[in-house]
Amino acid sequence: MNTDVHDNVRDQPCPYVDCGSSDAFNYNTRGFGKCFACGSSYPSRKQMFDWAKDKYPVSGNTTSESLREAQDGGSHVAMRGISERTMEQYDVLTYPNGTQNYVYPSGGIKTRNLKEKDFYASKGFKTDELFGMNFFTAGCSNVLTITEGEVDAMSAYQMLSSRDTYLNPVVSLPSATPSKALWEKCKPYLDSFQKIILSVDNDEAGNGIAAKISKMFPNKVYRVSHNKYKDANDFLTAGAATEFKSAWFNALSMYLIISSILLSSSLTCIGTHQSISTCLQVLRLWMRRS
Numbered sequence: 001m002n003t004d005v006h007d008n009v010r011d012q013p014c015p016y017v018d019c020g021s022s023d024a025f026n027y028n029t030r031g032f033g034k035c036f037a038c039g040s041s042y043p044s045r046k047q048m049f050d051w052a053k054d055k056y057p058v059s060g061n062t063t064s065e066s067l068r069e070a071q072d073g074g075s076h077v078a079m080r081g082i083s084e085r086t087m088e089q090y091d092v093l094t095y096p097n098g099t100q101n102y103v104y105p106s107g108g109i110k111t112r113n114l115k116e117k118d119f120y121a122s123k124g125f126k127t128d129e130l131f132g133m134n135f136f137t138a139g140c141s142n143v144l145t146i147t148e149g150e151v152d153a154m155s156a157y158q159m160l161s162s163r164d165t166y167l168n169p170v171v172s173l174p175s176a177t178p179s180k181a182l183w184e185k186c187k188p189y190l191d192s193f194q195k196i197i198l199s200v201d202n203d204e205a206g207n208g209i210a211a212k213i214s215k216m217f218p219n220k221v222y223r224v225s226h227n228k229y230k231d232a233n234d235f236l237t238a239g240a241a242t243e244f245k246s247a248w249f250n251a252l253s254m255y256l257i258i259s260s261i262l263l264s265s266s267l268t269c270i271g272t273h274q275s276i277s278t279c280l281q282v283l284r285l286w287m288r289r290s
Helices: 062-070 084-089 150-160 180-191 204-216 232-237 241-249 254-272 276-287
Strands: 008-012 025-028 032-035 099-103 109-113 118-122 143-147 170-172 195-199 221-223
Touching: 084 150, 143 150, 150 170, 150 232, 150 241, 180 204, 195 204, 204 221, 204 254, 221 254, 232 241
Parallel strands: 143 170, 143 195, 195 221
Antiparallel strands: 008 025, 025 032, 099 109, 109 118
């Protein structure tokens, strides 16, 4: 998928009848778009003007093909605090058989069994893309938020966008252990944003993700402190959206976090008579986790 910022066509008329904005729609020539007036992503099942399909072709957009195939019997169902509107924004469909589909940019589908609470890959799902990146064009905002899972991405988006005052793009990793291919493929997209905020679990996997991204983009990566909450959806279901937004606005720079770890390690070394080089080696090992 080409994620170069030059693929973006900005300030276009919205294709949806219930909006009608003349200049709030951004379209990516790969076949994706979003209206910043009504908040709707493109393509979707909403009623469009007759001219929309010709002006904003979706040819080559395999995601739209997967969505059309997956629509039968599926609907945008509110659950776990996530509204129907947010489900529609990310085109997440829930089915009567108890499954839920997350369609990735190239059309691959990650399916969740709601009863068993497990996931499985279907329809060519690959782990080298970010969930939701096709709904937010490269560089569409100064800040990009990244979570570990699809439900957390939707939860964070909903909490940050509740007043629709500005765009807050949120995407998620396909798993807690991202592949090297993902970083290589998505680096141009990630680099198109001035600031990256991480809302990841406070565990080994989350720390590894934070370390990896902060190495890729020094001085532009920040991390949300979850405190007593496990993840973004935990904030949402607990009715703590205000707390999440506060933590998001006060996210800590990974540069400062790592510097603090280095200082703490140095003081420990002095107290235990270990060499500074030994402490640096410990920090390097921590930074290699990915």
